[in-house]
Amino acid sequence: MTAPPVRASDRPRVLEGPALLSGLADGPGLVAHRRRYGDLPRVALDDLLAALDRLHVRGRGGAAFPFATKLRTAAEGRRRPTVVVNLSEGEPASAKDTALALARPHLVLDGAVAVARALGAREVHLVLPCERPRAVAAVEAALAERHDRLRTVLHTADARFVAGQARAVLELMAGRANLPVTAWTPEAVAGHRGRPTLLSNAETWAQVGRLVLVGEQRYAALGTVEEPGTTLLTISGTTPRVHEVPYGTPWREVLPEEWAGRPVLLGGFHGTWVPWEDLAARTVSVAAMRAAGTPLGAGVVVCPDEPPPAYTARVVDYLAAQSARRCGPCLNGLPALAAAVHGVADGSGDAERRAAELAGLVSGRGACAHPDGTARLVRSLLALRAEVAS
Amino acid sequence: MTARLRVDWPSCKARGLCHELLPEIVDLDEWGYPVVGGEVTPDLLADARAAVRMCPRLALRLERPPPL
């Protein structure tokens, strides 16, 4: 199995932050958590939906989907909904959900419990990353401290890039192989056992948890008018660093000095290459970065020592090996794409054209978005080269 | 009204029957897997239904756009 260029870590350096990651010195325990935030209030679904709408709270797994829309869909179903906390963090370069598991597990759990109660859900499922044992232990320890009168069910996701994908998680929960399958309906309509299923990653739940605990005003005291609140970033490295920054923070303040002038891979292995100058001129913003064609994704930034083509080739080798080998275009196309990117790195004649052709061919043709994410990465490499050449 | 032909990729095993039945919108890639190139317009609906029925892997579905 091809190793990832960055290994999944369960020992990130978690930096003190303004909201989720404030007061780290108090530790992750429930007593300190309750001393800081008080008891978890009961919230009415309508009030919560209204607050989530006003604050534009979005999912933090990468797709940035409005959380209120998903919650509303799950609430509108005829059957009792199920809540799922996805801590599997399949992207090896990311460590933010792991950081929350280690440092702020009760914020994550409070978010899930508050929403489960508002929805009338009886079960909260937690999906843990098998390759990050410290995160697993931290969540288990946090659960042992609580008495929420909800059934909690633990699942352990495989160490595979696509294992955390929503449908792969539902398959795992159903006792089948932890691999993506075709989604004919959104899981918020029909997910686990056909029930409306509200599945979000740990950071999303922690943000919702903090909103319920501190209220709308304090939540909106940070960030911008369009994008209130904060977001977590992982600065990849031998020891990844997890930062919490208010939306609107200039990237220049976040990027390590020694990265200056070098291309940065933003959004992890399904992300995009950005010249340092371009990124440094922007702010941390879902909307602005999406408009610039460099989505924030799950907030991972990588700045490898290797030149981008050689590094991308290694990433695509890894991503090709991570294909669940079930969908033909992914199974055949990603290895071919990897070969083409090696060609680009080696400077062979036709490789760029072939890479662009394959990126187009694999996109949209799989049970999950793995081919699309891989294609996005490769296209951004080609764009970066064109920019450097011009 | 147009519909959309969707492939259940884990099921599809590239036998290419869909391309034979519906060459107007189904091409094959270099490995023999279908490339769906457009919407199913009303005149193609019968052929598309046949493709859905006859796919040896039952890997095709016809999706109607949700009513507005």
Ligand code: SF4
């Ligand atoms: S698209 Fe690729 S990674 Fe996704 S389910 Fe299919 S084979 Fe697996």
Ligand code: SF4
């Ligand atoms: S007929 Fe079915 S199995 Fe064959 S290529 Fe078409 S979709 Fe795939």
